[in-house]
Amino acid sequence: MTFTSTQSYVATKDLTVAVNAAVTLQRPLLVKGEPGTGKTELARQVAASLGMELIEWHVKSTTKAQQGLYEYDAVSRLRDSQLGDARVHDVANYIRKGKLWQAFAAPARVVLLIDEVDKADIEFPNDLLQELDRMEFHVYETGQTVRALHRPVVIITSNNEKELPDAFLRRCFFHYIRFPDPETLRAIVSLHFPQIKEALLTTALTQFYDIRETPGLKKKPSTSEVLDWLKLLLAEDLSPEDLRGDAKSALPKLHGALLKTEQDVQLFERLAFLSRSTR
Secondary structure: OOOOEEEEEEHHHHHHHHHHHHHHHHOOOEEEOOOOOHHHHHHHHHHHHOOOEEEEEEOOOOHHHHHHHHHHHHHHHHHHHHOOOOOHHHHHEEEEOOHHHHHHHHHOOEEEEEEEEEHHHHHHHHHHHHHHHOOOOOOOOOEEEEEOOOOOOOOOOOOOOOOOOOHHOOOOOOEEEOOHHHHHHHHHHHHHOOOOOOOHHHHHHHHHHHOOOOOOOOOOOHHHHHHHHHHHHOOOOHHHHHOOOOOOOOOOOOOOOOOOOOOHHHHHHHHOOOOOOOO
């Protein structure tokens, strides 16, 4: 089985090569790129394309690597012991399986998404090295060793919020999702809005790329944001004439879908003022 573009996801050639290489090498695929470029969605589409179950582990700033293996609920066991509950005699009753354990124990091969690994503490990736290498871990409370029945396809995403350890990087196959060029973005839009008129699409994408290339922009709009914008344009039944004009001379129609900081809105307001004052 090989991964290719799906009916709802456009995968560039270099991305399909990266996914299939990681699957062949049985290495975690580390995917970086701007927020909104489809990193998380990639894991879902890989699972769909390969016919595998998807297990998602969304990492937060407080997430510890141990939580991916299991958690021992000592508080509940203490409470049950005070109440005389018979469950207290079997410590396994107080072990909660984490996402890695679920992936290791799955009866068939699965896709395991470790999403936004860079949000966690810097030691988080290092704490998973052995488990991802050996595909096993030890449960100290029960004395058992959990081994993967099938090596999962591991996809790890990062928004580059912090550097990842070299030892971790060495164990991954790496791919950076570049922002799509106009041809690829047009194909992505066509998947989501097959009925969009060519004139509106051409005008909207021209203005969108003008906005992205504006010097001084704090947050460039992403793929997901241009899809939201186009959805609004279609809902409002706007025409190409409603959008035409230099993107630097005025705020775009329904700009809240594209510009997400007050600094960027103020930037366009200043550009509009300068444009009017030089006429």
